[in-house]
Amino acid sequence: MLKKLIYLLLFSFLLFQCKTEEKSKQISSENYADIINEEFTGDLAFETTSFVEKYWRVVGNTGFNKSIYKIAEKLEKAGYVLEENATEKDVLTYRIEKRPLKKPTWESVDATLKIEGEIEPLLQHSTNRNMIALNSYSTPKEGISAEVIYIEDIKNINKINVKGKIVFAETSPYRIYKSAIVEGKAVGIITYNNPSYLQPEKNTTSIQFRSIPHDSINKPWGIALSYQAKERLKNSLEKGKTTLNVKIETNIYPSEELTIVADIKGTENPKERLVFSAHIQEPGANDNATGVGVALEMASLTAKFINQKQFQPKRTLTFLWGDEIVSTRRYVQEDSIRAKDIKWGISLDMVGEDTEKTGGTFLIEKMPDPSAIWTRGNDKHSEWGGSKMSLEQMKPHYLNDFLINKFKAQGKRANWIVSTNPFEGGSDHVPFLRENIPSVLFWHFTDQFYHTDNDRIDKVSKTTLKNVGTTALISGYILLNADENTAKNIISDLEKSAIERLNEELKQSKIAINNGDSLATQIEIITAWNDWYQKSLSTTKDMVSDENSIKIDIEKSQKTIDSISVKIIEKLKI
Template identity: 50%
Template sequence: MKQFFLSLVLISCSVYASAQNTTENYFKLTREGFNKTNAYNTTAFVEKYFRLPGNSGFDASIRKVESILKEVGFVEQKNNEKESVLTYRIEKRPMRRNAWEPVDASLKLVGENTPLMEFKSNRNMIAINSSSTPENGIETEVVWLQPNTKIEDLNVAGKIVFSADVSSGRIFSSAIKAGAVGVIGYSLPNYNQPTKHQTSVSFSSIQNPDNKGFAINASYAVKEKLKSAFSKGPVKMQAMVKTKSYAAEELTIVANVQGSENPDERFVYSAHVQEPGANDNASGVGALAEMARLTASLYKSGKIKPKRTITFLWGDEITSTGRYIQEDTVRAKGILWGMSLDMVGENTAVTGGTFLLEKMPDPSAIWTRGEDKHSEWGAGNVTEKDLFPHYYNDFIYNILKAQSKHANWVVNFNPFEGGSDHTPFLRNKIPGLLMWHFTDVFYHTDNDRIDKVSATTLQNVGISALTAALVLTSADENTAITMVKDVLEAAKVRLKTEFELSSKNIENGAAADKEKRIVEVWGKYYADALATINKVPVKQESTKLGSAIKVAVLDIERITADYLLKLK
């Protein structure tokens, strides 16, 4: 019996070492090959544009990615992905609405020489879907809409309505209906620290089906300047707004590195192009473009040969990813993993926050306690029926921790919150994770510029994300057995933590049934997560994996039962 146990230990150690060597070999390739200057330069190119589907900046960004793909050897597919190992396609769809883009704008108080705001320094000042003023602008009175006052009770015909308390979008429709020519609104969340970063302007949109009137988003400084001007008497303003609206096609670009054995099974990355910021999300576009370039380069040099397909997608946030999954049900069945790259280039010394892996829904999204905490984005509405037990959370976090240790890079995680390209995967029961940063004090503002981006952060994220896909798309039995060990260890740590938290809560008067339920759900979550590892290998080689999973699940069930018994 002792000899048998010793044999199992030796086999386990051998398997673990083999899998670790495989992962380290992929890390070696990605660390040597990822060119952070490429990623940064692509980010800088995309950042120049105010990007919305169909507009010139969005299309220029797609074409930039195309040029990178073509240069490294991706060929444009004619009929299907399997025409070559390295293919790409640009999908074109008619848009139901016109594309929109800002051109220029300025606000100037009559009697002052210096503009109050200018588009060249506040490119989010024009609310999306605003129309233009006459060529030379307008000069008119500004009406201050005070809290608890209705626009209908004011004379705003031919004037500009200003609110220091609500966004331009909230007052636009009623103001235009009452005869106003435009509005100025102010709204910035506290995490943008507007009193410190007083020039920040958050982008927003308005409903403007008649293409009539404009909306201006004010910075804190402009809001205060206008309030001061009103304290001295009536305010008149010269306003000039230039925008474009035109029929266009929406573009999505999809590239594939075809798997050699199971090409219909795939890992899908998504980076959205739209939004006007540098970190959000020119950084995702730049990182993913460099990841695609490196993957193709490694394949062509014979250093990698993925057995499953790796897919790279750039498009409109959530919409393009959701369409990719839903338009082809056969293809969707083969998507084994999804990953969103969103706000992945942060210079955290400037923007604040930290790198985060947003987990798929696990019990911490329901019971957020201990060291778990949500970002300032805020918790999603997760219940027990929404839980997604899977090894993917711990596998990716282990990859990130390995790069963190190697590069002295700070990584963290947050419970599921939603709101980016990982959500379409999850809605379709596909494992999906988000790599991002929060809080960023410049999030969604026009101070999110290229000087807030770190080439080193782009490199760390890109290396981690690509290494994960290289491991998973060629995973063998040894890889999977190692994952069983790693997930089991993560489960033990989590269960011990939850038991200790619940014990303390019960001591302090909390209901024992509730506390026991938390531990029980975590135990079941990890037992179910371990079971999903059986699909990791590209092909089944023996019964070793099944046995390893069974033993690990029994271990989790035993530990959980023991903790529940101790919680009185």
């Protein structure tokens, strides 16, 4: 009996040891993908997205601030310490920055829009929360009843007497605000201008949110229409004089701007950092409650690995949640000493789409490279669009191809479609780039529910949240602990990417020449890509303490790429 007891105790001890060892298994570049794929479930990201998307978030308003404090609550649960209470030993810290708002904040409460004489409302806030233009003031409780004047050509608005009337036009409310409200003394504005990529004739109830200037003197209001409501209103107008009753309730009040920043302090080079930025404001689920959720699960999972002593970042990992572009711009500008050590910045914006429903594709928006000048072949701009750039605006760096390779690998592993688009701008990667900090955008487009009140939680996929968060974390860990070996691997991958790109450009140049384009332009394109990769290879020096350790590798790849470029140009001349 005693023998059996001893064997049982020994077996239990060994089992406990195995479980402990399994729990504390070190995470390294060899197993990042396996462990993070297993541990990043998407549950917290989805839960957070579900919470945030309930609110129409404007900086300083109730929904925005509740989102900030929800993030803080989850960070504390994961082990982060409020910065003001932290000691030097604390690796996981966070802070909430508070600043007074120059203008009051705004939030929608309720609204109805009715055609007098009809029972069914034209619109109501309970089903179309984007119907009230941002910065609109409340009407009297009984509402405002007035005749609608349809302005078919907005150039003629100054020739029409709109005083005391409701102006209806198919344009942006900003375009007619001054002429209708300030100069024309109209009682309000009703507009429709959903772009075609929203497929309005299919998504007939969608309203893309709109705004008007904040005006405490005229206290204006505006209503944005869905396609369905627009058609009903136009049909009524065709029959004759139409009077609308408009009831709007909003809150406009002084507030403060909140930004939340979480830091995971690096062990060797704590001043150097990678920053993930996710903006909170916007009314939708995909835009950008998903970015908020993914960043939070990334921060929480990293805290778990650190608390279990599985992972130690050599450089600092920072997560930033706030007002789009504004918070990120301030972060990179207000502290010049901190800014010079930000090595990479990544924007998480619209990162959780159920693409079967939205029609979007996961995209990595690249740093400005020659595809933003000569967009051809597989390179395509999104419906968002981008202006043609110049060679002087290029930002050669290894980050583009490094991240593309990592996300393509996850795509293959998870049967997930990953694509890219040339630089376009419009999100939190822009402030980084303006300060010459390497940065890309993770997002989805074209989304048929973009900025509409149909961008709700049912359009979000936990699988997509998992794929984006997992790969962002894998990539992040590699960069945070990058060393000589990392640099050499990236140099090798860059060389392969360069060769692939140059051969694709040769193919595209042959097509262009056959279509009548000049040889000189094709040589300029090949030369630009050669220059891009030559300079991108040189940027790998920022991963090592001794540049000489990778000097030979860089020069070898540069010579190979240059040689291929010369041969391609020779082929084009034949």
